[in-house]
Amino acid sequence: MQYKKFYISDSIKTSVGQKRVFFIAFLATMAIFLAIAEHMIPKPLPWMRIGLANAITLYAFTIIKKREVFLIVLSRVVATSLLIGSFMSLGFLLSISGAVSSFILMSILYSYCRKVFSLVGISILGAVTSNLVQLLLVNAVFVRSSISYYFIPMVLLLALAGGILSGLFGRFLSENL
Amino acid sequence: MKRFKPGDYAVMVLVIAVATFLLYQYVFSSSHGTEVQVTSQGFQRAFSFNEDRIVEVEGPLGITSVIIDDGEVWVSDSPCREKICIKMGKKRRVGEQVVCVPNRVIVEVKGERSNVDGVTR
Structure with missing residues (x-):
């Protein structure tokens, strides 16, 4: 019988495959830890975040396959929301849509534009995408006015700062881990 | 994957430019008196x-x-x-x-x- 294997390239029964699964779980745990630690830091504005968990995603791009990275992103968002207590709430829907859209853009960029962008540039673009998608969703679905367009410059600048920080952290991880 | 690449600087400049342009538009041309x-x-x-x-x-x-x-x-x-x-x-x-x-x-x-x-x- 033929199996189509989705997430794990090697069979889980071999020790190599097991190590791979454990490594993916380890990366997901690190991402969850960073996301929750960041959530604990008091911030003046709720959407003002660095996105340190994104550094793990970036680091994962450099060593494992795209679908495994997607698994890390999904489990990070779901587990973080479960631990914080916002599962299936508005913030969860926003954060999962932002995370998935920025993952799609970053994986395309990492596959095809690696000559042009380093991890920092990919991280900035991912952060900008995530923030803009969340803002446009809020505007299109929940607010239905043009007020939140006034936040676009601020959101762009915050994404730039957070993207540079998490990009540098991801590069540090990929060089030293 | 060592240092910054040209695309990184381009992205940074682009984001700052777009943000500044939008800010400028909102602040200076939004509310003309009647x-x-x-x-x-x-x-x-x-x-x-x-x-x-x-x-x-x-x-x-x-x-x-x-x-x-x-x-x-x-x-x-x-x-x-x-x-x-x-x-x-x-x-x-x-x-x-x-x-x-x-x-x-x-x-x-x-x-x-x-x-x-x-x-x-």
């Missing part, structure tokens, strides 16, 4: 920006001339000593004022305020 309210002792009237005119207002010291021209308003002549109201220049955005304290004249630009006053969460 009328001018001139207040003096026992006198208050609003004049539209659509027609150009000279408004002469009487105060305790004498007559202050206010000129409305081409979407801008300014004080052209005043009997006061310091002439601060003349130096305040031309105004056109909502909420801007020209005030002549010695002659008790206030000129304020009115209009629909499109800026955000407050946000509740």
